[in-house]
Structure formats: structure tokens, C-alpha cells
Amino acid sequence: LIDLKNVTKVYQLGDVEVHALRGVSLQIHAGEIVSLVGPSGSGKSTMMNMLGCLDRPTAGSCLLDGVAIEKLSADERAAIRNRKIGFVFQSFNLLSRTSALENVELPMMYSQKLTAKQRRKRAEDLLELVDLKDRHDHFPSQLSGGQQQRVAIARALANDPPILLADEPTGNLDSKTGGDVLRLFHRLNREKGLTIIIVTHDHHVARATRRQIVMRDGQVLIDTTDAEEAIRAI
Amino acid sequence: LIDLKNVTKVYQLGDVEVHALRGVSLQIHAGEIVSLVGPSGSGKSTMMNMLGCLDRPTAGSCLLDGVAIEKLSADERAAIRNRKIGFVFQSFNLLSRTSALENVELPMMYSQKLTAKQRRKRAEDLLELVDLKDRHDHFPSQLSGGQQQRVAIARALANDPPILLADEPTGNLDSKTGGDVLRLFHRLNREKGLTIIIVTHDHHVARATRRQIVMRDGQVLIDTTDAEEAIRAI
Numbered sequence: 418l419i420d421l422k423n424v425t426k427v428y429q430l431g432d433v434e435v436h437a438l439r440g441v442s443l444q445i446h447a448g449e450i451v452s453l454v455g456p457s458g459s460g461k462s463t464m465m466n467m468l469g470c471l472d473r474p475t476a477g478s479c480l481l482d483g484v485a486i487e488k489l490s491a492d493e494r495a496a497i498r499n500r501k502i503g504f505v506f507q508s509f510n511l512l513s514r515t516s517a518l519e520n521v522e523l524p525m526m527y528s529q530k531l532t533a534k535q536r537r538k539r540a541e542d543l544l545e546l547v548d549l550k551d552r553h554d555h556f557p558s559q560l561s562g563g564q565q566q567r568v569a570i571a572r573a574l575a576n577d578p579p580i581l582l583a584d585e586p587t588g589n590l591d592s593k594t595g596g597d598v599l600r601l602f603h604r605l606n607r608e609k610g611l612t613i614i615i616v617t618h619d620h621h622v623a624r625a626t627r628r629q630i631v632m633r634d635g636q637v638l639i640d641t642t643d644a645e646e647a648i649r650a651i
Numbered sequence: 652l653i654d655l656k657n658v659t660k661v662y663q664l665g666d667v668e669v670h671a672l673r674g675v676s677l678q679i680h681a682g683e684i685v686s687l688v689g690p691s692g693s694g695k696s697t698m699m700n701m702l703g704c705l706d707r708p709t710a711g712s713c714l715l716d717g718v719a720i721e722k723l724s725a726d727e728r729a730a731i732r733n734r735k736i737g738f739v740f741q742s743f744n745l746l747s748r749t750s751a752l753e754n755v756e757l758p759m760m761y762s763q764k765l766t767a768k769q770r771r772k773r774a775e776d777l778l779e780l781v782d783l784k785d786r787h788d789h790f791p792s793q794l795s796g797g798q799q800q801r802v803a804i805a806r807a808l809a810n811d812p813p814i815l816l817a818d819e820p821t822g823n824l825d826s827k828t829g830g831d832v833l834r835l836f837h838r839l840n841r842e843k844g845l846t847i848i849i850v851t852h853d854h855h856v857a858r859a860t861r862r863q864i865v866m867r868d869g870q871v872l873i874d875t876t877d878a879e880e881a882i883r884a885i
């Protein structure tokens with residue numbers, strides 16, 4: 418489903434180069450639930466940008482459903498993302514001047530498949546899934562950190578994408594609410610075959626996935642189904 | 652040191668009222684390390700705003716070092732905060748157009764006690780404390796989530812305040828880096844008597860503090876030194 422081959426990402430800052438990814442190869446298959454773990458600064462969010470076609474590699478190739486992403490224009494990448502990828506950002510990236518409901522509706526407007534009434538109904542249902550239905554008309558600044566995170570999760574699911582990329586989706590949630598979110602993800606994986614990649618610092622979250630990829634210094638250190646081996650290696 | 656008496660905070664949203672704090676009373680003594688835990692939306696960040704004089708209560712009183720904060724003007728509160736309180740925000744609140752170093756220097760410029768050279772040196776030392784010295788000239792968008800969080804921590808310590816309020820300071824950090832931050836906090840508490848209040852969803856962090864305050868629905872549910880009792884109650 419997603420195939421990275423020798424992906425390198427170098428950020429140029431003046432005359433300093435930051436090697437965020439140093440030749441990473443990995444394959445994600447449809448229906449998998451994978452966690453991506455590793456120290457702060459090891460390249461996880463950068464890896465997620467590659468997996469989610471948000472950014473182009475400096476070198477190497479990213480295949481999504483057989484399509485070479487690095488060869489597409491920005492518009493073509495945006496169209497593919499909108500249909501195929503739900504992204505929960507590490508810093509949420511909600512629009513501050515639109516309500517929770519409108520934030521969730523936004524990806525649906527791009528694809529233009531639903532009427533305004535259908536969009537609204539779907540957005541309300543998604544907010545209910547993350548226990549925020551009564552907050553639909555609140556703006557992000559009127560929501561707690563964990564509530565904003567849940568709006569971001571609802572928005573990622575708006576277009577019913579086949580792939581969900583979640584960058585630390587439970588970082589601002591207490592263990593009960595975080596547990597509810599993970600149960601939701603697992604349910605969507607079972608019922609719809611949703612492919613899920615979760616960046617996490619939480620060992621409990623990592624243990625609840627079937628495969629763990631451990632990163633360090635822009636490389637994949639370990640790729641395993643043995644959660645304890647992965648956790649020891651972080 | 653900090654004394655909240657019957658503090659209430661109501662947010663008015665159109666004709667809906669959100670009761671974020673419903674009559675909270677608590678005392679924090681100099682030299683304490685306290686964790687504040689509870690479900691998403693239970694009022695922890697709002698409580699931190701009260702403790703840190705960032706906001707006025709709707710009713711009740713906040714005494715900081717015997718001074719009634721709710722009676723002060725916004726300027727007077729800002730002056731007290733700058734001297735006495737270091738705040739690590741849940742969403743970091745770094746200035747996006749200034750470098751990591753300048754973000755850390757900012758609180759020092761307000762108090763005008765140091766020369767430019769002294770400020771720069773202190774900011775570099777603080778960034779080194781959080782393992783980011785080589786990133787001093789990077790902008791927040793050029794840093795990982797956990798690196799931004801560490802810049803926010805360094806900035807909170809800039810004026811060597813007697814009180815540190817940290818709203819989920821390890822949420823974006825792997826367990827090793829998070830552990831380093833907590834060890835730093837404990838060391839400052841031992842060596843300088845720094846009073847620390849940490850909002851956290853992480854049970855390990857809560858166990859490492861001497862007192863746990865559990866919130867639910869805008870009220871204090873439990874105030875204890877028995878970490879396990881607190882964790883069961885979340």
C-alpha cells in the first residue's frame with residue numbers, strides 16, 4: 418500500500434544541513450496497525466510527512482498504491498491525500514476562526530461528494546464518536562488541549578480514508594479518553610480495514626499495535642512485531 | 652505561596668455558559684512539587700491559568716505571596732508573572748518568527764536586569780540544559796514537536812522564577828527525554844527550592860511528585876500524597 422525506498426530528507430538551513438531521514442526503506446500493507454516510536458528529533462514526524470505525501474523526499478521514492486508520489490505536482494498530491502489519507506497532526510493544525518464542526522467538514526468540501534446537509538450530519542456523527550458533540554460550535558481557542566486533539570482526529574476521519582496517519586494522537590489525552598480513541602481506531606481497523614500508522618511516545622499505545630518501527634537519528638533501527646523488543650530499544 | 656479560595660471560572664459563549672472551575676480552594680506551599688491530573692476537559696489548564704495569574708477568576712480570590720491577584724490590573728499581573736512564574740504552555744506558544752535562542756531570551760528582556768551579553772549566555776546555558784544548544788538559531792517550524800516543547804521549558808526558566816507551572820511538559824517527549832526533563836525539575840527543586848506544579852496525563856510523572864491533585868468537572872476530587880489513590884480516581 419505504501420512503499421518507501423531509500424528515502425532521504427535533508428533540510429537546508431543556511432549553510433547547515435539537517436539530515437532528518439537518512440535512507441529509509443519500509444513497506445506498509447493494507448489493514449496493518451503500526452506504531453512508530455523513537456526519541457524526540459529522530460525523524461518520526463518527517464517520516465509521517467513522507468508516508469502521507471505531505472512533503473517530497475530529497476532522494477528516494479514513495480509509492481502510494483503503486484503511484485510514485487515524488488513525481489506528482491503539489492496539486493496532484495493534494496488530491497490523492499484528500500481521498501486516501503487522514504492525518505492527525507502533532508500540533509493539530511485546526512483553523513482557529515472556524516468552529517469544531519466546520520473544521521471536521523473541511524476535508525469533505527474539497528471532495529465535493531456530499532451535499533451540505535450530508536456533510537453536516539457526518540461531521541456531527543464524527544464529533545459524537547470522539548465525545549464532543551455538544552462542542553460543535555466552539556472554536557479551537559474555546560476548547561481544552563485534549564478536546565482540540567479529538568477534533569483533529571474527527572477531521573482526519575472525515576472522508577472515510579483507507580489510511581490514517583496519527584502523529585501522537587493521545588499525547589494530550591488522559592488514559593481513559595486516550596483508551597477510547599485507541600478502541601475507536603481498532604474498531605475502524607476491524608470493520609473497515611483502515612490502515613493505521615501511529616507515532617507515539619506512549620508504551621501502552623505501542624504495545625496495542627501489531628508492529629513497531631523504532632527510529633533513531635533518521636534511520637529505522639528495528640522493525641518488529643515484538644513490542645517489548647521495540648520498547649527496550651527506544 | 653499560592654492560595655486559591657472558592658475560585659470559579661465561567662466562560663460565556665453566546666448564551667451558553669461553560670463552568671470550567673466550580674468553586675476550587677487549594678493552597679500550594681513554597682518548595683512543593685505537585686501534579687495536577689484528571690480527564691480531558693476537567694479544568695486543569697484553566698486551574699493553571701488561575702495559579703499563574705494569567706486570567707482572572709469569575710469569582711473567588713487568588714493570593715500569590717499574599718497579594719490578591721484578582722484585584723490587580725493586567726499590567727500589574729504581567730509584572731508579577733514575569734518575576735515570579737515560569738509557564739510551560741500546553742501548546743508551547745513560541746513566537747514563530749524568532750529563533751529558539753530569542754524565544755528563551757524574551758522573558759529576560761522584560762525584566763531588564765541583564766545585559767544583552769548576559770541574556771544570550773543564560774539562554775544558551777538553558778538550551779544546553781534541555782539538550783538543544785546546537786539548535787539555538789532554528790525557528791520553531793524547523794524543530795520537532797518535542798524540541799519545541801523543550802524550548803518552551805527553557806524559556807519558562809529564563810528569569811529563574813520561584814514557581815514553575817508546566818502544562819503537560821512531557822506530552823511530546825519520549826520516555827528518556829521526558830525523564831531528563833523531570834530530573835532537571837527535581838534538581839531545581841532540591842537546589843533552589845523551585846515550587847513546581849505539573850499538569851500531566853502520564854502516571855509515571857504523577858507518581859514522581861509528592862502530592863497529586865485530581866480534578867473532575869471543574870472541581871478538586873482528591874488532594875493526596877498517595878499517588879496510587881490519585882491514579883485510581885482519574
Ligand SMILES: Nc1ncnc2c1ncn2[C@@H]1O[C@H](COP(=O)(O)OP(=O)(O)OP(=O)(O)O)[C@@H](O)[C@H]1O
Pocket residue numbers: 558559560561562563564589590591662663664669670671689690691692693694695696697698741
Ligand atoms: N476560552 C474558553 N472559552 C470557552 N470554554 C473554554 C475555554 N477554555 C477552556 N474552556 C472549556 O473549559 C473546560 C476546561 O478546559 P481546560 O482547558 O481547563 O481542560 P483541561 O483539563 O486542561 O483539558 P485537557 O486535558 O484536554 O487539556 C473545558 O470544557 C473547555 O472546553
Ligand SMILES: Nc1ncnc2c1ncn2[C@@H]1O[C@H](COP(=O)(O)OP(=O)(O)OP(=O)(O)O)[C@@H](O)[C@H]1O
Pocket residue numbers: 428429430435436437455456457458459460461462463464507792793794795796797798823824825
Ligand atoms: N522544517 C524543518 N527544517 C529544518 N529541520 C527540521 C524541520 N522539521 C524537522 N526538522 C529536524 O529534523 C529532525 C527530525 O524531526 P522530526 O519532527 O521528524 O522529529 P520527531 O521524531 O517527530 O520528534 P518529536 O518526537 O520531538 O516530535 C529534527 O532534528 C528536527 O529538528
Ligand SMILES: [Mg+2]
Pocket residue numbers: 461462463507584795796797
Ligand atoms: Mg514529531
Ligand SMILES: [Mg+2]
Pocket residue numbers: 561562563695696697741818
Ligand atoms: Mg489542558
